[in-house]
Amino acid sequence: MSAAQMQSLDCSDCPIRHRAVCSRCEADELEALNVIKYYRSFQAGQPVIWSGDQMTFVGSVVSGIATLTQTMEDGRTQMVGLLLPSDFVGRPGRSGAAYNVVATTDVVMCCFRKKPFEELMVRTPHIAQRLLEMTLDELDAAREWMLVLGRKTAREKIASLMSILARRNASLGPELGPEPGPEEMPGAVSFDLKLTREAMADYLGLTLETVSRQITALKKAGVIRLEGKRHVIVPDMRRLIEEAGDDSDGGLVD
Amino acid sequence: MSAAQMQSLDCSDCPIRHRAVCSRCEADELEALNVIKYYRSFQAGQPVIWSGDQMTFVGSVVSGIATLTQTMEDGRTQMVGLLLPSDFVGRPGRSGAAYNVVATTDVVMCCFRKKPFEELMVRTPHIAQRLLEMTLDELDAAREWMLVLGRKTAREKIASLMSILARRNASLGPELGPEPGPEEMPGAVSFDLKLTREAMADYLGLTLETVSRQITALKKAGVIRLEGKRHVIVPDMRRLIEEAGDDSDGGLVD
C-alpha cells in the first residue's frame, strides 16, 4: 500500500537481496538474511500455520495467495487478511500464531528461522524500522476493512474487494500491472480474482449466495464483465470505485 | 492487551518515567523523552486530529477516552479504534493522520513533538521495538474486531463490546481494577461505559436503536444490570463471554 512497500516488490522473484524485508540494508545484513533463509511451498488449500501453533519462522509470500482467517466454534469464519506476494507473515517477538494461515492457491514462501531473524533484527535498526512500517500498513488495511465490514452494503463490499484486487494486481504483474483490457476498450483493467465465492464471502462478511448475486448485479449494470467465472474486466475503474462508495480514492494517504 | 502493555500502565499518572512508551529504557533515554514532552487536554466532543491533517506530534492518552473514526461522504461512520489511557496515538514515519481522532470524554494526552521523537527512536532500539509491539497489539485488536463486525449478531456484538470494556477497565483503575460489584454479589464486575449508544453503534456497525434494544435484552436475560444509563454490573463474567460467542477467552494469546 505505502510507497515504501511498493518499491520493494522485487522480492517476488526473491533475488539475493531480500528487499521486501528491508530495501535499505547494506550488503552485510543482506548476506546475513540470506544465510538464515529458506523456501517452502504449499499446495492450494493446504494450511500454512494453525492459530495457536508455535511459530518457528517468519517470512514473506513469493508467489500465490494465502489468507488469514479466524473461526468461531460454530464454524463462522472471517478472513482478516489477504496475503499477496511480498506480504510479510509472522510477528517477531510473539511466540504463537494468532490466526489460521491457509494457502488458497499454490504458494511459495521465503522464510527465515524466527530466532536468528529476531537477533538480526535487534542488531539491524533498518529491519526493525521496515517491519514497523509494514505493520502500520497492515493496520491501515485492517481499519479500512473495518469500515467495509461495518458500514457498507453487499454491493459496495463487492465493489471494494474488486477495486482492491485490481489495485493490488496492478502492483504485481511483471511490469504490465493490470493488463490493459481487450484493445477495443482503452483504459480498461482486467485481472483474475483467485478466490472462490466462498472465500470472498468470508472476507466480506457475507454468504456466498449474496456474493454471487451481487457479482451478477454488477455485471448486469455494466460495471464489470466476466470471462469465465474468475477473470474480471473493468471497463471503467472510476465507475467501480464509485460503486464502492469509497471516499479514499484508492491508495491510502501516506 | 499484551503482558508488556499491561506492565507499563503507570503512565496513567504520567510520572517522570514514561513507561507506556518504553518500560525498558535507561535513565538517559527517559530523560530525553521528558525533554521533548508536553501535555495537551481536550474537552469532551472536541476533535484531536482530523483525517488528512499534518501530524505534528505522537503521544499517549493519560486520561479519558478518545475514538478513531472513519466517515464516508454520505455520513456513515465507523469507529476503527478506541483509545483508552496508555494507548498510543500517532504513526512515526507517516506525515498525515489517517483517521479522525475525537475526544469522547475530557482527555489529557502526553505528547512528544514528532520530529525529535522520531530521531530519538532511531537512536533508541528499545523504543522502536516497543512501538512495534504496540502496533502489533493494535493490529490484533483490529483483526479481532473484524470478526465481530463481519460475523457476529447484534447481541453478540454488544456482549463483545461489554467484555472488552470490562477487561480494559480492569487493567486501568488505580489498583482496584474492575471494582468488585455490590458486596451481595461476589465475583461481580462493574464498570462505566463512557460511550453514548450512538458511539457504541458506530463501533459495532449497528444503529443506536439496535444497541439500545440489545442492551435491554441482555438486561432482561439477567446477563447484565444497569445503574442509571451508563453503569454496568456484570454478575457473572463467564455468562457475558458466552453471550459474546467468543472463542478467545479474553486476552489474546501472546
Added chain:
DNA sequence: CGTCAGCCTTGACACAGATCAACCCGAGGT
C-alpha cells in the same frame, strides 16, 4: 463417453436489523 465433485447460479421465503416516529427522562438554564 459417462459420471462425479466442486464451484457457481438462481429462486422462494424468513428474519435480523434498519428506518421512521413517538415518547420518556434528567440536567441545566431562566
Added chain:
DNA sequence: ACCTCGGGTTGATCTGTGTCAAGGCTGACG
C-alpha cells in the same frame, strides 16, 4: 416552576441478507 435539549427507550413497519433448496457448468477421472 417551566422550558429545552441531548440522550435514551420503545413500537410499527420495511428491507437487505441469510437460509434452504434445486439445478447448471466444467474439468477430472474411470
